[in-house]
Amino acid sequence: MGGPTGDDLVEMLAALANPIRLRIVATLASRRDYVSQLAREIGVSRPLLHMHLRRLEAAGLITGRLELSDDGKAMKYYEVTDFDLHLTASAVAEAAQTLTMPDSGKGPAPKEST
Amino acid sequence: MGGPTGDDLVEMLAALANPIRLRIVATLASRRDYVSQLAREIGVSRPLLHMHLRRLEAAGLITGRLELSDDGKAMKYYEVTDFDLHLTASAVAEAAQTLTMPDSGKGPAPKEST
DNA sequence: TTCACGTGTCATCTTTTTCTTACACGTGAA
DNA sequence: TTCACGTGTAAGAAAAAGATGACACGTGAA
Numbered sequence: 465m466g467g468p469t470g471d472d473l474v475e476m477l478a479a480l481a482n483p484i485r486l487r488i489v490a491t492l493a494s495r496r497d498y499v500s501q502l503a504r505e506i507g508v509s510r511p512l513l514h515m516h517l518r519r520l521e522a523a524g525l526i527t528g529r530l531e532l533s534d535d536g537k538a539m540k541y542y543e544v545t546d547f548d549l550h551l552t553a554s555a556v557a558e559a560a561q562t563l564t565m566p567d568s569g570k571g572p573a574p575k576e577s578t
Numbered sequence: 579m580g581g582p583t584g585d586d587l588v589e590m591l592a593a594l595a596n597p598i599r600l601r602i603v604a605t606l607a608s609r610r611d612y613v614s615q616l617a618r619e620i621g622v623s624r625p626l627l628h629m630h631l632r633r634l635e636a637a638g639l640i641t642g643r644l645e646l647s648d649d650g651k652a653m654k655y656y657e658v659t660d661f662d663l664h665l666t667a668s669a670v671a672e673a674a675q676t677l678t679m680p681d682s683g684k685g686p687a688p689k690e691s692t
Numbered sequence: 693t694t695c696a697c698g699t700g701t702c703a704t705c706t707t708t709t710t711c712t713t714a715c716a717c718g719t720g721a722a
Numbered sequence: 723t724t725c726a727c728g729t730g731t732a733a734g735a736a737a738a739a740g741a742t743g744a745c746a747c748g749t750g751a752a
Contacts, residue, residue, distance in 0.1 A: 474600060478596075481588055483588055486677065487674050493667040535719080538728060550665075551594070556604055625741080647698085
């Protein structure tokens with residue numbers, strides 16, 4: 465039972481549930497890369513890539529750090545983390561127990577009269 | 579390398595990346611259930627639950643079949659499938675190769691002049 | 693018939709994601 | 723200075739997802 469909490473799991477799954485972000489992780493899996501170069505390889509604009517990178521980093525799937533190149537430019541390099549998610553029905557059932565519910569459970573069940 | 583295709587993976591992940599749907603899978607993991615009862619237990623309206631169930635079934639994570647109860651009512655019972663997703667950076671990298679791209683790769687890379 | 697319970701769908705509204713365009717800043721080289 | 727390349731962010735349009743309410747249909751029991 466070392467899995468992530470329900471909320472964290474949802475965030476990780478949501479982060480991976482997108483073609484572009486899947487591609488970002490796939491690209492970074494082979495070698496780390498900096499933002500502009502990554503944008504060119506994947507074929508998306510930098511602002512868009514920036515947004516996707518933030519989502520992936522917030523979910524803990526990648527990490528980025530700013531470095532200075534030889535010619536003095538500030539480059540932000542990203543790389544993947546060693547995430548390892550094993551998804552089965554029982555794993556999901558366990559994580560779901562730690563889900564932060566909006567308010568259900570205390571509120572009255574949705575009325576369904578005619 | 580028996581994993582799902584990139585598109586299928588995205589669909590499965592998107593299906594699980596939601597608190598309510600996570601709860602549905604968790605509930606069905608212990609015992610199968612029919613729609614109205616499930617809606618009461620989870621605390622959502624039937625139309626909403628119906629939509630989430632469709633998404634989960636489309637992703638292949640649950641299956642439903644219509645049965646007739648003793649008192650002649652048509653009940654739709656759902657249960658979880660034996661899905662087993664192992665998510666690592668390399669697994670993602672492999673699945674990403676079979677992603678159906680909108681059009682990138684052929685289209686001109688996003689211009690970024692000025 | 694009317695009620696309670698089961699099924700499903702459609703139209704609509706609200707919220708969130710996704711994406712583009714435009715801007716700002718910094719550095720090294722021509 | 724101007725250009726090329728790197729960084730980041732903010733505003734707004736477009737698209738998708740989430741959620742609700744009102745329907746319609748069927749059956750058994752009061």
